[in-house]
Amino acid sequence: MTPAPLAARLRDPRGPLFFPVTAYGPGGALDLDAYRTHVRRGVEAGAAAVFAACGTGEFHALLPEEFEACVRAAVEAADGRVPVVAGAGYGTALAVRYARLAEAAGADGLLAMPPYLVLAGQEGLLRHYREVAAATALPVIVYQRDNAVFTPETVVELARTEGVIGLKDGLGDLDLMQRVVSAVRVEVPGDFLYFNGLPTAEQTQLAYRALGITLYSSAVFCFAPEIALAFHRSLHTGDLTVAHRLLDGFYGPFADLRAQGRGYAVSLVKAGVRLRGLDVGEVRPPLHEPADDHVKQLARLIERGQALLEGDA
Numbered sequence: 001m002t003p004a005p006l007a008a009r010l011r012d013p014r015g016p017l018f019f020p021v022t023a024y025g026p027g028g029a030l031d032l033d034a035y036r037t038h039v040r041r042g043v044e045a046g047a048a049a050v051f052a053a054c055g056t057g058e059f060h061a062l063l064p065e066e067f068e069a070c071v072r073a074a075v076e077a078a079d080g081r082v083p084v085v086a087g088a089g090y091g092t093a094l095a096v097r098y099a100r101l102a103e104a105a106g107a108d109g110l111l112a113m114p115p116y117l118v119l120a121g122q123e124g125l126l127r128h129y130r131e132v133a134a135a136t137a138l139p140v141i142v143y144q145r146d147n148a149v150f151t152p153e154t155v156v157e158l159a160r161t162e163g164v165i166g167l168k169d170g171l172g173d174l175d176l177m178q179r180v181v182s183a184v185r186v187e188v189p190g191d192f193l194y195f196n197g198l199p200t201a202e203q204t205q206l207a208y209r210a211l212g213i214t215l216y217s218s219a220v221f222c223f224a225p226e227i228a229l230a231f232h233r234s235l236h237t238g239d240l241t242v243a244h245r246l247l248d249g250f251y252g253p254f255a256d257l258r259a260q261g262r263g264y265a266v267s268l269v270k271a272g273v274r275l276r277g278l279d280v281g282e283v284r285p286p287l288h289e290p291a292d293d294h295v296k297q298l299a300r301l302i303e304r305g306q307a308l309l310e311g312d313a
């Protein structure tokens, strides 16, 4: 049976969105076995979708052939149980190339990253994403962050673009997001999807829910799926007791720790996966490994989060 389109599969998800880290062996080469294990464990734990080779998966550090191998491995590991969305980025020509590689590797959709090393105006951004969307049959989620920040009018045009199904927000401007949601609701009524894609999105998810945005990425899911799932369940059921407890005792301190070093958004998450027993190797340059003391703090934090689930910390 052909699976439902990506947008339908992402509606009302049973778990957080999983952005796996990319695994490397001791010499720094891709370790696809470890990567498949990481993805398979996440899917079996209850991820709603796998976003392969995106920011957390060090998209920036992968050769095109490594990218394709990762996406193919994620598709194999997910085995049709949940959709696999792949990153696509850099300039327009390369983003198109990555999009086609992702399609060839069996991905169900694309997360279109901001264009590389250029500050473009709204018109140029629109041209860029239209070309990426036209390059394949894959549905596209546009990632707002850094140099790709959109006016509500541009998002309306994106929502009208064939193949563009949603916007992932990594900026965190709630006033802007409300304007975007309002403009798209009025101009392009339908099912355009929104994602809270801020770092440690759980920290802001109560606010995003109030805007009607229920989808969010979870870096914590990579290394502590039991904590990320308990948080997700708490929001889903509307009994916020566990969510509040985790925000106060786990997510806040985790976000603080993640802010201690440049690149910790990825390297600390990878350290967390290793702490939980899966050797996914170190991050590639220009990122660096977190300080030992920060990894120790992360280990204590994971224990604390687990204890909070029992309600006894």
Ligand SMILES: O=C([O-])C(=O)C[C@H](O)[C@@H](O)C(=O)[O-]
Residues within 6 Å of the ligand: 019, 054, 055, 056, 057, 170, 197, 198, 199, 200, 201, 217, 218, 219, 220, 265
């Ligand atoms: O591209 C990416 O990897 C992301 O934006 C997802 C991350 O999980 C993000 O939510 C984070 O870093 O917490």
